[in-house]
Every structure is written in C-alpha cells, then in structure tokens.
Amino acid sequence: MPGITREEVAHLARLARLELKDEELDHFAGQLDDIIGAVARVSEVADQDVPPTSHPLPLTNVMRADEVRPSLTPEQALSGAPAQEQQRFKVPQILGEE
C-alpha cells in the first residue's frame, strides 16, 4: 500500500470539512499512514468469495405505518440554533448549490 501524503490528508480534510492547521496536516499524515498500514491487512480477504456483512442482524422490512406523530414545537426545534430569525435557522451565506 502506498503511503498517505500530506496532500491526500489535505484532500480528506476538505471532504470532511475540517480546516486543519499546517502542523496538524503533518502530524495526521504520519499517524494515518501508520493506521492505514495496519488496517490494510483486511485486503487479505479481498479475493475470497464471502458475502459482505454490513449489519450484525439479519432483519428485513422494518417499517412504520404512515401515521402522523407529534412534531417538536418550533421553539424546541430551534432551541439549540446558534442563530435564528423568523422562526428559521439563520446560517451564513451559502456558496454553492447542489
């Protein structure tokens, strides 16, 4: 497995919305490299014909009836908001559009 570079760490940080400081980039690059080196062992089983397990329980079809349940009050919903206006969550300007 190739080592993880500082640039890759910076890319991951952007994807994960973490404004890392320069010294953190170096520090994490080293640590992530160690960890990835250790966990890469799992690829030993990559060619084995084994189904993946995404979940420990073999449950299926857990659904609820389409019945309305009480919502929070708007005061409760907004109680943790860092800022609010007109009963809405106030957020800084949004740059892009999805």
Added chain:
Amino acid sequence: MAQTAAHELIKLTAAETAAKIAAGEVTAVQVTEAHLARIEAVDEKVHAFLHVDREGALAQARAVDAKRERGEKLGPLAGVPLALKDIFTTEGVPTTVGSKILEGWLPPYDATVTQRLKAADVVILGKTNMDEFAMGSSTENSAYGPTGNPWDLTRIPGGSGGGSSAALASYEAPLAIGTDTGGSIRQPAAVTGTVGVKPTYGGVSRYGMVAFSSSLDQGGPCARTVLDAALLHEAIAGHDPLDSTSIDAPVPAVVEAARNGSVQGMRVGVVKQFRGEGYQDGVIQRFDESVALMKELGAEIVELDCPSFDLALAAYYLIAPSECSSNLARFDAMRYGLRVGDDGTKSAEDVTALTREAGFGPEVKRRIMLGTYALSSGYYDAYYGSAQKVRTLITREFEAAFEQVDVIVSPTTPTTAFPIGERADDPMAMYLADVCTLPVNLAGNAAMSLPCGLAPEDGLPVGLQIIAPTMKDDRLYKVGAAVEAAFVEKWGHPLLEEAPSL
C-alpha cells in the same frame, strides 16, 4: 425506621438499595443525597461526572418516595441512583458526548434508554465523562479532561465509558449506563473491577444515543454486581419502534439467570487467538485461574481456533471510522452546537470547517479522516468492502464455535489500567486495548466483563470476558453469577473492597 449511615448507603448494591427503599427503611431522597454528597466529596479527584443534575435527581427521588407513601408498587430499581453516560440525550439536561462541539446543548428530547430509566423510577444523578464521541479506550479523549481510575487516580479508568466505570468504583453510584462500540463498556469495567455488559446488538434501543458507529454501537448496563447489571439490563432492554435495528423479541431472562448462577455441565470455550504477545503476565495468570475455577465448578473447557479474529482489529478500525465519518457530518454549526468564525463575511462552508476544526479533538479528526479515506471512491472495495468480508468470517467463526460451546471466555483486555498519558499519542497502541472485545461488536453477540482478581505485579483489577451467542444474553448472567459467587467466597469479600479509599 432503622437509619443506615450515608457511608453505608453508598456501598449497598442496587438490589439492596431498592429493597430498603421499598421496605421504607430508607427514603429515595436519603439515598440520593448520600450519593450526591459522595460525588461532592470525591468527584473533584475522580472527575467521573460532566454534569450533576442535583435538582432533577432529588425531584425524581421525591416522586419515588411519594409513590411509596401512596402505597403504589415500586419497580425493582425504584429510587436507585444511576450515572448516565453523556452520550444519551436527556431533555433539558446537557448532553455533550465529551465534545466541545456540543458544549451547552440541551436536547429537546429523551433517548429511549433515558425514558425507560425514568419510567423505572431510577434516579439519574447526572452525566458521566467519556472519550469524545465514544472514541477511545481511556477517557483521555474527553474535551473536558480525563477521569481517574479510583484504584489509582494517575491511571486511566478505561474508555470510552471511563466516567461510568469510575462512578461505580468510587461509590458515586451503584448503577451506570455505558455504550460499547468496540469494548467501551467491558474494558472500563475490567480496569476498574466492576461489571459491564454489552447486550446483543439490537437488544437495547439506540434511539437518542449519539451515534459513533451505528452497526456496532450498543448501550448496556454497568454495575458492581452481576445481579445489579441484570436488573438494569431488564429495565432498559426490549423492542423500540423508533430504532429500526431493535430486536422485536422478548428480552432474555437475565435477572432469573443472575439469580441462578451455575456453570455445571456447561461447555466453556477458550479461543487460542486471545493470548500471546502484548498480554500482561498477571492478566493471563488471573484468566487461567478463572478457567480452572470454572472447571472446578463443573464446566467442560474446550479449546477453540478462530483465525479470523486476528483480522478483527483491522476490520473494526475501518468500519467504525467509516460510519463515524458520516454520523458526525451533522455537526456543522448550522442547527445546534458550537459555531465558530461567523463574522458576517465567511460562508457557511467555511464556518462549518472552522467549527469542526475547533470543536473536535484529535482522535475524532483522525477517525473522521480515516473513515473518509476508507469510503472514498477507489478505496472502498479494498478497505470498507474487505472489512465487511472479515465481519462475515468472524461471525461464521463465532457461529461455528457456539456449536461446540455454550459460552466463550477470554481476558477482557490484555493489560491492567495504564498510566494516563502513556498511549495518548500512539493510536495503534491505544487501539490494542480493544483487541479481545471488538470481535463481539463485529458479530453482534453479547458479552460481559466481570472482575477476576488483581494482577500480582501491579495490584490492579483484571477482567474476565464472557461471550454468549446472539440473544443468549442470559447465559452471561448465569455464568457470571456463578463465577462472581465463587470468587467472592474465595476472596472473602467483593474485589472492590480492596480498592484504596479516596
């Protein structure tokens, strides 16, 4: 009314406490006050609690006393104080998950576990310290400072639920709730000489339990005795329609099992992968003695080989970070929690990134980035995909093992409590603390840790792990109760009595 002194009240088991309250020998308020006083006296040193809800606890205790006075029947844990890990939402009471990013957040709703505790008339004393977002094995990753191990305050109380285990071991509460993603209930129990149970995945609702790794997380009971753990288990377990992964089946009869401890005629498996390099001598010694004890008590010991267990740690450190990278994305400074850098010129995007930088500690950032990496296009199959195959192999090996044995035993963790700071910046060394516990999380079955003695070389507690098949949680209690009784008889007292007074 026979008065029981405060220092005696705090040493009672939960079962004894509830019985005294029900009998009117002591009031729930007296019990609560005794514990609040104990917290007042020792928690400055231990730092088990992030928040003590004095008023809420006393109000709940008064309600229990009023119920009794009205002649209403009290439940088996009515009036018993409990320390709640700060990962469960509590309406109007701070819930931080040990993170700066949620400092001051007052949830507008109760977790299902919180609701069930209230419904059982349990008195919630407050919220306990933990590794930030339950990521860690030492509670050093809490944004609010570490918790000390009551056996030696310079050592870790385990993690992530170190606050809960320390609260029990320091007699601040007879009951606590933990969560176990890779060992966060069992490993703290092991290093503090207490009892902790990770129920079968889906046995206890995750609704309102702040997610770390959804497919591994499981809440469970922590106590000083096997019976107390069973009583708490019964109070919080059972189907919850608000959690899609909750098992819709009756809770295994854990209390009955705890009251009828026995290993007579049981087949007990010992997995050869759970020893070797990295295991402390005293841990192996106490474990071997435990196996010998079970044999004396009538169990048949069976050697097991589970080769895929060697890959469990690697699989775990891909799956858990992957899920956490997604679960923690919601902490974006928009709807709740910390917001940093909103000076009117910065974009939402920048404010999110600045807030997450400021609000998350290094271990959380490390795991978020690791998970982001493992899920990235191009790496998914090699990492996340393979980790899930390992998960299948481990599950199959457990299934094959449980065709030969009723339970499996192992040391809970390879070493006793290590000094605070020792592994703080060596993530791989830290991760090894969970090597015996995390295969269970990957497979989803049930496991318990209970004390099996002190390591001769350092005089610190060693934990014995018992593992049962899915939905056979009762076997943990049946075996655990028998082992506990035999040890207490051998030692002449519960192990915790050997802990230094604080």
Added chain:
Amino acid sequence: MTVTDLVSYEDALATYEPVMGLEVHVELGTKTKMFCGCSTALGADANTQTCPTCLGLPGSLPVVNAIGVESAIKIGLALNCSIAEWCRFARKNYFYPDMPKNFQTSQYDEPIAFDGYLDVQLEDGEVFRVEIERAHMEEDTGKSTHVGGATGRIHGASHSLLDYNRAGIPLIEIVTKPIKGAGERAPEVAKAYVAELRELIKALGVSEARMEMGQMRCDVNLSLMPKGSEKFGTRSETKNVNSLRSVERAARFEIQRHAAVLSSGGTIIQETRHFHEEDGSTTSGRVKEEAEDYRYFPEPDLVPVAPSREWVEELRKGLPELPRLRRNRLREEWGVSEHDMQSILNAGAVDLIVATTEAGADAAAARKWWMGELARRANEDGVDLDALPITPEQVARVAALVAEGSLNDKLARQTIEGVLAGEGTPDEVVEKRGLKVVSDEGALGKAVDEAIESNAAIADKIRGGKVAAAGALVGAVMKATRGQADAARVRELILEKLGVEG
C-alpha cells in the same frame, strides 16, 4: 458568465445527434415523511413539522415509511420495472446546510425498481419508448431563503434562513437510460415523457405531481454526438426544470448551446446548469474545484427492504387503468382524433377535462374551453394549464351558463377572463361585470323594433323572402345591446316580427 451565441436549432440537428437522460424527482403524497412521523402537509409555518430525526439531531434514528415503499413499488411496476427482491438504503455523503444530517438517505447500487420502460406518444401519434434505468427511494431537503441579496438569489446574499418542514419528505427518483434516436424530436420526447410520467404518477394516486408546487422536478441531462457516432459527448445537467414547457425549452436550448460550443471547436464542461423561465436559457452553476465523491455506503441505521413476491403481485393487481389506455378510452368517449387527444395530453388537460365533465359539463364544451381560451392563456403566461387560477368546477359552471343561454361565447370568454383576474367565481364575475345575456323579451323586442325601423330597406328585403339579410339586423341589435343578447333569439324575434318563416 459568458454570453453564448446559439446555433440555430435546424443547423444543430443537421450536424449532431442529441442524447438525453431525464431524472425526475417525485414527492410522494404520504401523510408523513419518509423516515419519521412528521406531517407533510403543505403551507405550515416554518419549522413546525420537524422532529429529532428530520432535524438530524444527535441520537435520532430513521424508520422507513411503509407507504413510501409501497408507492415506490407501484411506480416501478407501472414503469414495467423489475422489483428488487432485496435492496438497501445508502448514505450519499455531502455537506449542504439544507440537508440536516449532511448525508442524504437514498439508494445507490440497489434501487428498489430497475430496468423498465415507458411508452410515450408524440403529437402525431408516433409512439416512442423511453427506457427506464431505475426508480429509487430517497428524501427531500429543507428549504433555504436567501436574505440580503438584491434578488433573493443565493449570490450576494448576506445569510440564509432554513426551514426544515420539507426535509425528509419522501422522494422517488426516476432515471431514464440514455434516450437516443429522437433526433430533432428530442425536446418533444422529453416533454411527452415527463407529461406521461406525471399522468402515471397521478393515476397511481401516489402524488399529485404538481410541478408548479415542486412536487415533481426534472433534471435534463443532455449531450450531443456527431451524427453517425456512437460515442456520447460530454453532458450538461440542467437542474430543476419545473414545468412541461420548460423541459422542452431547456432541451432545445442546450442542443443549440452545445452545438455552438462544439462547432466553434470548444469543449463542453461537465457541469450543472440552471434554467431560467424568463427567456428559456440556461446558465452555468458553480464549477466545483473537486470532483464529487459521495462516499456511498449502506445505511447502517436501516435494515434491508425485501418486498415479498406476494406483496409485489398484490400491488400489481391493484394498479389502476394506465393513463395511455385510459386516454384511448376517453378518446373514444369524447370522439376526438388521436392527434387531438395527444394535444390534450401535452397540454396537461386530460384530468382537467375529466374533472370538468364530472362537474357537469359536456365533454365537447369542457374540451373547447380548456384547449381553446385557457390553453391560449396558459401559453401566454408561460405556465402549465393546471396552474391557471381557475378550477374545473368553475369551467363547468361557465359551460352550464352557456348551455342555459345566460351567456354566449363572447360573454363566456369575458367571464373566464374575470375569474382568471381574480374577480371571483363565474357567477360573481357575471354579476359584477353585468355580463348576462339580455333575455328580457320586452327590452329585446324594443331593440328589434328599433333596428327594423332604422333599417327599413333591409326589413323589406327580408319580408320579400331574403331571409339571409336578417344577419345585418341581428348585428344591429347585438351592437345596440353591447353583445349581451342571445343572437339566436334575436334572429327568431326579427323573423317573427317581419312575419317570415325561418
């Protein structure tokens, strides 16, 4: 932003073959959201229909809405798709403030329905088969209002306000396979497909599919390849094209724009584009510095959906008469040609006409008003027919007033105009504007007498047997009564008074 010189449509099609992909999101008409019990009712105050789950509060968990799944299966069956025997939800990870968890719970490589088709009929009766790639379940986002900018647009805004009432409303995303071979008719195919799909959704009763309300939204992917080539060009993705007419215009514009870029030796960038209703153009969305990496993985908080074959067959049996078959039936009942029926469909008028006949009008009258006066108005205003502020009941009332002779065609048109202008119901408009046909025999008789008197020469001709000359006298009476007379009755009176057989 660059101004694009367009190539004429004809020139573009002479050189290039368009390839389209249409992605339609349909908001289901369930009572509750996809993963929580919050109401989906429209028009509620901001943030009154939210809960821990749809706000993405820490600890909250999703539970699937059974009717959401049922609706998805119905849509899949109606689109001739295979229904998955087992499929999962997945998390699509990306940060955006309108998405509370910062991942969308969606489906990735395991959609509930896949590999189907929808036959659409063009204006001239030609049937075009649009292949369906997949239909999958997901959830909607919240709504943001941008404050402080000049136009309420995102650019230049100082901040945004978020309302999460819409967050979590169930969506079905329906994706076509690449649509090739439509040539110059590609925009028409796009429109006919969306129109047919909308009819289908409404017929299934799973959504009202009102495009103007955002209940059905279309993304138009388009690329060009040189005629004779098999290799697709780079595509653009025009987002949120939210009327039938706009779908056609957007496709047409992009064909012309792509051709212009390609013909001048440029390259098309893969990007999202925004459609502008005002002039039918598209402009570039934000170009992202980094390629999207959604890090999809199976949603661990939900369990797989495995619709039993019995359930699927039961739903198949319960499917309503499909729109194309229903249209053929209606076409026969109404006695109109294939071509007229296609125009009715493309105008979005089928259900409006049916509703109007159900409100008592005869089919010919209902068709005449919706496809005549009202279609003209919708076209002028650039809106879909059902977005006009007039109901089928009101149109039926106008038709009834005509049938009983209270209104003539001209007055009926004025009545409709009044309703559209918001002056009230047809009866109120007639009243306020004084539009009733003059049927007072006395007043009418007087007007007729006056006309005969002042047109003596013409009256004589009529008396002499030239009945056709009566038209001039009718015209004079109509003029005198400012059009408010029933022309047929006027003619009768004239002939009567002049003693001539009509």
